[in-house]
Amino acid sequence: MRFSDLISHAYRSVISHKLRSSLTALGLIIGIAAVIILTSIGRGIHTYVLAEFTQFGTNLIAVFPGKTTTLGLSGATISTVRPLTIDDALGIANLDNILATLPLVQGNARIEAGNKQRRTTVLGVGPSVPEVWKINIASGRFLPAHEQANPRAFAVLGHKLAAELFAGRNPLGQRIRIGSDRFRVLGVMEKKGQMMGFDMDDTIYIPTAKALALFDRESVMEIDVLYKSNTAASSIEKSITRLLITRHGGEDFSLITQDQMLKSMDSILNILTLSVAALGGISLLVGSVGILTIMTIAVTERISEIGLLRAVGAEQNTIFMLFLFEALVLSLVGGVIGVGLGILIVQLIGFVVPGLPVQLAWVYIMAAFAVSLLIGLLAGVVPAMKAARLQPLDALRTE
Incomplete structure (x- = not known):
């Protein structure tokens, strides 16, 4: 059987059972739409938070009192920490390549x-x-x-x-x-x-x-330090550290650059987006179970058809491909509709609730669509193998 005939036969089988096919694809449609909506909200929050952080520029260093890491010293040493003062800020302002301190x-x-x-x-x-x-x-x-x-x-x-x-x-x-x-x-x-x-x-x-x-x-x-954009943050950190150690008699302060804050925030927000994508992926898993169930039932209902095809010369590989293509067609249709529905809902959310940051995450959209095709492939393998293993005479006797 030619490849085009396999596609045509799979398409007719799906169309001839509209209700069953619709219910099968519905799980994938909901799953993909959920992934798109959740990741769009996650990506929107990601972009919004980073934009909020960067509106003050990226050539900033914040100086905080106390060390963020310790060597396990006793709590009694806390009292030896010298507070940050206005004079510290004025001293930092006199360093090279410093534009202003706050x-x-x-x-x-x-x-x-x-x-x-x-x-x-x-x-x-x-x-x-x-x-x-x-x-x-x-x-x-x-x-x-x-x-x-x-x-x-x-x-x-x-x-x-x-x-x-x-x-x-x-x-x-x-x-x-x-x-x-x-x-x-x-x-x-x-x-x-x-x-x-x-x-x-x-x-x-x-x-x-x-x-x-x-x-x-x-x-x-805290003391916010603005330095020249053409200066390396590491050199500014060293200069500030040397000055404050001289003034305080020890390193009882912490420096955090804007780049460090952005990297930390970016990693946290990426995990957030991945987490909400995983929640939407649960719906895709449910959809895969639906395809597996429906295709297994379809094999049981169409045993006589399989026997007739085998009787007229269809090989096991052909029967296998027929049922596998049906599962792929279902997952393809569900994936396309799910992507379209998800994008539409995201656009509606942005229009109805403009205060909620949403942004289409195309990497996750393409991944969700690819997963839907993979689900169709995997969920169709077992029923297709079951159909291909039927003997012609045994299948015809079920008529």
């Missing part, structure tokens, strides 16, 4: 402006926020430079906070109260939106030294 303190406090008040996030920062964090001023100006040691009580409002506190009035030059201290508004930041679930517009920026006093802290929470 000592950071974060907390929450009540903000009062006239008869309006609300609690919000307070960021104690240096004057280099626009440069380091890539956030521009919408009106007014940011905190003045060269005042980190003994700064004046100035504040810069986030876009949303300014709108809620002053409701259309110009906030520049106005007095506000943060906790028990009074500050004068110097500027308003441009609208930035959400970053990793943190509303950058609902914040207020004050000098780091003022935040230390406000929250009764002795040290900053």
